[in-house]
Amino acid sequence: MFNKLKQFKDLRSQAKTMQKALADERVNEEKNGVKVTLNGNLEIEEIKLNSELSQEASEKAVKDCINDAIKKAQKLMAKKMQEMGGFPGLG
Numbered sequence: 001m002f003n004k005l006k007q008f009k010d011l012r013s014q015a016k017t018m019q020k021a022l023a024d025e026r027v028n029e030e031k032n033g034v035k036v037t038l039n040g041n042l043e044i045e046e047i048k049l050n051s052e053l054s055q056e057a058s059e060k061a062v063k064d065c066i067n068d069a070i071k072k073a074q075k076l077m078a079k080k081m082q083e084m085g086g087f088p089g090l091g
Helices: 002-023 055-083
Strands: 026-031 034-039 044-048
Touching: 002 055, 026 055, 034 055
Parallel strands: none
Antiparallel strands: 026 034, 034 044
């Protein structure tokens, strides 16, 4: 039982280390002059709008940028996890 608790504590520690490493990563996406920046923890850090777009076009560009940035960030997270050795014991 204590072995399982130690494994859980080790996994938790690895997760926190990975989360800190990912917080320093940035993913940028731009569409039609709209720019979105996410960090590796999928938090939006910046949104810049294009004042020349209609509201409908702006909304679509923001949505598309965020969705594409999330996909890029997820790929980055997977790559970082692999580089850090993954999570032993999960799988």
